[in-house]
Amino acid sequence: MSMTDTQPSGGTPESGEVKHPFHITKEEERKLRLKGAEAVPSLVIGQATSFDEYARQLMIPPAVMDLARKAEDLRLSAWEVEAMRKHLAPAQPGRKVGLLRQILQEKKGNDDSHPPYIRVACTGRGDYDYLAAEHGHLHPDDHPKGDIGSPVVLEIWPAQHYSPIHSHGHTTGIVFCLAGQLDVMVYDRLEWDATKLGLLTLTPGQCAWLSKDTYAVHRVYCPLDGGDGITGPGYMNSTAEFGASFHVYLNPDETAVEREDDESYSRDRFKYVHEITGKHGFFETHSDLSWGILRRVLANTPLT
Numbered sequence: 352m353s354m355t356d357t358q359p360s361g362g363t364p365e366s367g368e369v370k371h372p373f374h375i376t377k378e379e380e381r382k383l384r385l386k387g388a389e390a391v392p393s394l395v396i397g398q399a400t401s402f403d404e405y406a407r408q409l410m411i412p413p414a415v416m417d418l419a420r421k422a423e424d425l426r427l428s429a430w431e432v433e434a435m436r437k438h439l440a441p442a443q444p445g446r447k448v449g450l451l452r453q454i455l456q457e458k459k460g461n462d463d464s465h466p467p468y469i470r471v472a473c474t475g476r477g478d479y480d481y482l483a484a485e486h487g488h489l490h491p492d493d494h495p496k497g498d499i500g501s502p503v504v505l506e507i508w509p510a511q512h513y514s515p516i517h518s519h520g521h522t523t524g525i526v527f528c529l530a531g532q533l534d535v536m537v538y539d540r541l542e543w544d545a546t547k548l549g550l551l552t553l554t555p556g557q558c559a560w561l562s563k564d565t566y567a568v569h570r571v572y573c574p575l576d577g578g579d580g581i582t583g584p585g586y587m588n589s590t591a592e593f594g595a596s597f598h599v600y601l602n603p604d605e606t607a608v609e610r611e612d613d614e615s616y617s618r619d620r621f622k623y624v625h626e627i628t629g630k631h632g633f634f635e636t637h638s639d640l641s642w643g644i645l646r647r648v649l650a651n652t653p654l655t
């Protein structure tokens with residue numbers, strides 16, 4: 352595969368056909384989708400319907416298969432999806448902005464190197480749980496700082512928003528699509544000019560995976576309609592469209608696979624490549640909200 356990545360160019364769209372988030376042409380996208388579909392082991396966990404596909408599924412580690420099997424019946428309810436849309440929608444004149452849009456705005460203010468997405472801890476607390484108090488869904492005194500390293504996280508990806516390229520280090524995990532649509536680009540290492548191993552699109556019920564040795568470095572992007580403007584650093588969409596994914600990450604001592612090097616051994620922090628500088632950094636895996644609080648907010652959201 353030819354290496355045609357360019358350095359990111361700040362908040363402006365890049366020239367030609369090469370755009371954020373993947374910096375590839377249409378032709379390269381077609382080839383990377385093909386490469387993703389033929390990858391060994393398979394990038395997506397599924398029930399084989401051909402001998403070839405069986406061979407691609409065969410080398411997916413048993414620990415991953417266990418996580419995927421336990422997640423396979425998970426779905427968001429239609430009312431949960433609809434309530435999330437309400438909270439992601441752009442502010443209407445004279446009406447209070449939704450909780451999720453408010454968190455996106457706060458996160459963009461803290462880091463506009465890539466369009467923000469939301470992490471919801473299924474265990475522990477979130478950094479922005481206190482905002483639920485302002486929306487009348489939580490006692491004002493009940494706002495401890497968010498935890499890091501929840502093993503089970505719901506991620507909410509507004510249309511056209513994306514993560515930086517990042518590595519999950521030595522963890523073993525799954526990315527299970529719950530709503531909308533998500534594109535995942537997988538890289539061979541954590542560098543701005545890393546070789547792209549393949550591009551896949553996840554729809555609800557589909558499950559991607561990663562381990563220390565395989566597919567640990569990726570970028571996630573929601574390709575749905577974001578409304579006005581072209582995505583890139585500093586972008587904020589103008590629709591309520593979104594994708595949602597359920598993530599599980601096990602530390603090495605939880606999968607009985609342990610080795611020594613300078614990588615992250617824990618889901619408490621992951622390494623990434625900064626979108627503007629191209630340099631490495633670590634981000635602590637703070638959660639923005641806790642699921643218990645978000646679910647209460649969603650349940651109290653009028654849908655008409």
Ligand SMILES: [Fe+2]
Pocket residue numbers: 517519569571
């Ligand atoms: Fe990730």
